[in-house]
Amino acid sequence: MSYRLAGNESAAEAVERVALEQLDKALEHTRVKTKLDDAVHDVRVCFKKLRGLIRLVRDEPDDKQYKRENIFYRDLNRRLSKVRDTAALTEILAKLEERFAEELTENAFSAIRKSLTRATRKRQAEKKRALVQVRKKIIAARKRVKKWSIKDDDFSAVGPGLTRIYTKGRAGFSKAYKKQSVRAFHEWRKDVKYFGYHVQLLRQLWPKELKRFAKQVERLVDFLSDDHDLALLRDRVLEASKQSEEPHADELLLALIDKRRAELQTKARFLGERIYAEKAHAFERRFHEYWIAWRAEQEMNVVGA
Numbered sequence: 001m002s003y004r005l006a007g008n009e010s011a012a013e014a015v016e017r018v019a020l021e022q023l024d025k026a027l028e029h030t031r032v033k034t035k036l037d038d039a040v041h042d043v044r045v046c047f048k049k050l051r052g053l054i055r056l057v058r059d060e061p062d063d064k065q066y067k068r069e070n071i072f073y074r075d076l077n078r079r080l081s082k083v084r085d086t087a088a089l090t091e092i093l094a095k096l097e098e099r100f101a102e103e104l105t106e107n108a109f110s111a112i113r114k115s116l117t118r119a120t121r122k123r124q125a126e127k128k129r130a131l132v133q134v135r136k137k138i139i140a141a142r143k144r145v146k147k148w149s150i151k152d153d154d155f156s157a158v159g160p161g162l163t164r165i166y167t168k169g170r171a172g173f174s175k176a177y178k179k180q181s182v183r184a185f186h187e188w189r190k191d192v193k194y195f196g197y198h199v200q201l202l203r204q205l206w207p208k209e210l211k212r213f214a215k216q217v218e219r220l221v222d223f224l225s226d227d228h229d230l231a232l233l234r235d236r237v238l239e240a241s242k243q244s245e246e247p248h249a250d251e252l253l254l255a256l257i258d259k260r261r262a263e264l265q266t267k268a269r270f271l272g273e274r275i276y277a278e279k280a281h282a283f284e285r286r287f288h289e290y291w292i293a294w295r296a297e298q299e300m301n302v303v304g305a
Helices: 011-030 036-056 063-082 085-099 110-122 124-145 159-179 182-201 207-243 247-275 280-304
Strands: none
Touching (some): 011 124, 036 124, 036 182, 085 110, 110 207, 110 247, 159 182, 159 247, 159 280, 182 207, 182 247
């Protein structure tokens, strides 16, 4: 099936199926022998989706179980993140050059690009080792999924987790633009991403409407992810500029990074105002009503079958 709850399943059945699907996808990605950066990225996405699933039903498993599984996938993602950072910086540099192509000469930032490419290539063996280590962890993790405790089968199985992450995202939105710090935007981005996963999981409640809404949340994640990668690239350029032989190129790159980050944060603000327009209680009530209508529709389909 896919990353969503289905009407013909109980909450426990859906959670087990989705978790196993993501673990099996991650396991398959770890077997890739070429395009290691893509493999690492794809495995990390699976783990993020698993953490999104866990956070959606976090009130269901016992507290120790929730903490154990959440920390487990967090640590695996951190392990993989360490070996992929330079690849992400190479990608965001390419996006930046494309955005300002008319203002740049050809190979304007060749020095920093070459530096990032060299660093990426040097870590190929480390990426292979990381994927092998992660593969072993996934095999063990599959066995634990069947032990997850999901008792409720109504909105209470998902409602508290959904509302919690929405509320955190709403607060993070205000905090990010108040503090204007890289850390604040990064924390908001994480909550928006988890919220996007929750909307994906629940999109069958109202397929067309929530599919459109999920795309808007995904756009917001893209804006914030690019902003974060540009902030990391800025730090990298500043560090490299201490020994750079092309100070003018470094200054230009820093200026364009700042300009693009300002653009992205403006876009994110307008979109965030729409996505987080409702207060938490109104948001929870709306999704609860979606759930009731969805379950009633499923029951009618069973009777009419």
